[in-house]
Amino acid sequence: MFSIHSALRYPVAKGSRAIWISAVSAAIYPWLLTGFHWFVTLPDASGPTHGLTALRVVCATLMLMLAFFIPLINLWIAGAPELQSAVARRFALIAIATPASYVFFGVLTYMAGSQIPDVWSWSPAWLLIGSVICAMNGNEGQRRHVTASSKLRFAHGVCGSLASLYALFHIGNHAAGIFSVQLHSEIMEFGRAVYRSTLGEPLLVAVMLFQVLSGIRLIWCWSEAAADRYRTFQVASGAFMALFILGHMNSVFVFARIWLGIPTDWSFATGEPAGLIHDSWNIRLLPHYAMGVFFTLTHLLSGLRVVLIAHGTPTHTANRLWWTGGALSGGICVVIMCGMSGLHLN
Numbered sequence: 352m353f354s355i356h357s358a359l360r361y362p363v364a365k366g367s368r369a370i371w372i373s374a375v376s377a378a379i380y381p382w383l384l385t386g387f388h389w390f391v392t393l394p395d396a397s398g399p400t401h402g403l404t405a406l407r408v409v410c411a412t413l414m415l416m417l418a419f420f421i422p423l424i425n426l427w428i429a430g431a432p433e434l435q436s437a438v439a440r441r442f443a444l445i446a447i448a449t450p451a452s453y454v455f456f457g458v459l460t461y462m463a464g465s466q467i468p469d470v471w472s473w474s475p476a477w478l479l480i481g482s483v484i485c486a487m488n489g490n491e492g493q494r495r496h497v498t499a500s501s502k503l504r505f506a507h508g509v510c511g512s513l514a515s516l517y518a519l520f521h522i523g524n525h526a527a528g529i530f531s532v533q534l535h536s537e538i539m540e541f542g543r544a545v546y547r548s549t550l551g552e553p554l555l556v557a558v559m560l561f562q563v564l565s566g567i568r569l570i571w572c573w574s575e576a577a578a579d580r581y582r583t584f585q586v587a588s589g590a591f592m593a594l595f596i597l598g599h600m601n602s603v604f605v606f607a608r609i610w611l612g613i614p615t616d617w618s619f620a621t622g623e624p625a626g627l628i629h630d631s632w633n634i635r636l637l638p639h640y641a642m643g644v645f646f647t648l649t650h651l652l653s654g655l656r657v658v659l660i661a662h663g664t665p666t667h668t669a670n671r672l673w674w675t676g677g678a679l680s681g682g683i684c685v686v687i688m689c690g691m692s693g694l695h696l697n
């Protein structure tokens with residue numbers, strides 16, 4: 352019987368099946384969001400109301416869950432010990448970031464004035480890229496043993512600690528949205544005095560870009576061969592973050608502040624007035640933000656785990672901390688997304 356597991360175990364023409372699974376999963380991602388949107392906005396037979404029936408809620412939830420499942424399939428492929436092909440592993444790492452790259456893509460096509468709906472160019476592009484990568488995979492040359500430079504790892508870690516100060520403040524700032532938009536705005540105003548200051552902003556941008564570039568180099572090294580599941584997760588969450596940060600900074604600095612000339616406040620982040628849930632474009636922001644926060648927090652946890660183990664903490668203690676932190680990160684994502692979708696406790 353066919354299963355993804357057996358597909359990967361089968362001598363997959365040097366990973367070509369894995370490449371196809373990644374390409375197809377990324378290609379269908381926007382269709383799942385379209386399905387979600389269809390179920391939440393479908394007019395009732397009795398008239399064009401927005402009342403949701405239980406069946407439609409179940410179907411919409413299923414669509415959204417499947418959309419969240421796409422990065423997980425690719426995470427599983429990237430970490431499969433049977434997968435020999437570095438090309439297929441790296442392709443899966445790119446596909447993990449599908450929610451982030453689909454937002455990045457959508458902003459770029461909007462700015463380019465494209466009249467073609469994103470799904471119609473996105474899906475064929477992934478299938479085409481998948482077939483090209485498959486062809487390249489057949490020509491995968493002699494494997495070189497690439498090791499991540501310890502200097503680069505150190506620099507990525509030190510710079511990452513600086514970046515994490517901003518990221519943790521920023522995530523906390525968005526979590527405050529669960530109480531009220533006003534509280535969120537007051538905290539943001541307070542933080543802006545530092546991170547949007549003459550010195551703070553260029554420093555933050557430089558640190559983020561350094562993290563992305565050094566991170567890509569580290570991903571390249573670590574993805575040469577299969578790694579244990581913690582390392583795979585660290586590399587995969589880093590791959591998501593690289594695309595998330597580039598796309599997010601393009602949205603904030605280029606699209607909103609320069610191109611549209613609008614403030615980058617709560618309204619901008621939540622796609623007001625339509626909001627995240629009921630707009631066919633904005634719905635892509637939901638998995639994008641949720642996974643952006645989740646992978647950022649768990650990437651930091653993965654780095655912390657490595658540092659703790661290197662300094663003598665027993666592996667099982669560090670692992671337990673990682674799992675507890677991971678569960679907490681999931682909870683923080685839910686809180687942020689509830690707030691951004693309109694649920695406020697005040």
Ligand code: HEM
Nearest residue numbers: 518525543546547552559603615616620640643644647687
């Ligand atoms: C729920 C998730 C997130 C939302 C809704 C969000 C939204 C925003 C908004 C509205 C701004 C503009 C801030 C301002 O004008 O003061 C911003 C800026 C920024 N965000 Fe996020 N963000 C999220 C997650 C993240 C994460 C996880 C990271 C980093 C890993 C990040 C990195 C940045 C950076 C570097 C800036 C530029 C800061 C600046 O304005 O100078 N964001 N984000």
